Amino acid sequence: MAKPQEVSAMSKVNVGWSRREMLRVSGLAIAGLAMGPLAAVRAAAQSSPFEISLAQWSLHKAFFDKKADPMDFAKIAKEEFGIGAVEYVNQFYKGKAEDQAFLADLKKRAEDNGVKSLLIMCDGEGALGDADDAKRQKAVENHYKWVAAAKYLGCHSIRVNAQSGGSYDEQLARAADGLRRLTEFAATHDINVIVENHGGLSSNGAWLAAVMKKVDHPRCGTLPDFGNFRVSKDEMYDRYKGVEELMPFAKAVSAKSHDFDDAGNEIHTDYRKMMKIVSSFGYKGYVGIEYEGSKLSEADGIKATKKLLESVRSEMA
DSSP: OHHHHHHHHHHHHHHSSOHHHHHHHHHHHHHHHHHHHHHHHHHHHTTOOOEEEEEEGGGHHHTTTTSGGGGHHHHHHHHHHHOOEEEEGGGGTTTOTHHHHHHHHHHHHHTTTTOOEEEEOOSSSSSSOOHHHHHHHHHHHHHHHHHHHHHHHHEEEEEEOOOOOHHHHHHHHHHHHHHHHHOOOOOOTTEEEEEEOOOOOOOOGHHHHHHHHHHTTTTTEEEBSOOOOOEEEEEEHHHHHHHHGGGBBSSSSEEOOOOOOOSBBBSSHHHHHHHHHHHHHOSSSSSEEEOOOOOOHHHHHHHHHHHHHHHHHHOOO
């Protein structure tokens, strides 16, 4: 039984509640009782502001140095970091996109660990905005195998680059053309083609948004990355403005991280400000951890990013 002073203190707290807050809390309690414990938990999960996934590039040093096996990525994500959704990087599986035995093994490992395969990040397959039409078409076709692989693995997208050459307008037209061709193919497999701000004009939010409008296909979208906004050696695009411009087309989001302060905040990106922008567009999908720092180990960097995202998510909820 509460002591008199404790009752008094609680009364003061309750008096400070607004009528809206009282109704919200009582409503949640009644709803929870009506639904039952399991249903209440499911409802809470569905109302989560966003989910957390892990981009394979966060462990690129370990994989390139042979300290870890890329085939174990799903297991590592689940067992070491408690993350149940992954984003593959094609660089770790070169020459394997059409190897059915390999794909079956990769898929089984993810399923055995209860991990969702979300997308494949594709690099090194040519410039989708190449000035030469034949080379541009070749680059488009080079991605076909990754579209098929993504479909088999149960992914929703492949992530590509909008690399091009020429003037601002020429690159816009060429990148849109290559992306449109690839997207039309991917659509026949129910796979999205999503573009990351990844250097050059693709790191100019206004330019990439204009490319999306020119492609004008529901299967083509963006993957806004919090940190990839260096357009050139001398030009850095505003990251908050860039993400805001790319979010209307977003089908995934990349939480880039490098360094953290003593309070656990990323020092280059204000995650609370950034996630407020992301949330303002009604996005409730996965936010992928992509740690690229050097002061913390890859494992510690992933954990620090996850802790920060979970903190922000809790505040948003």
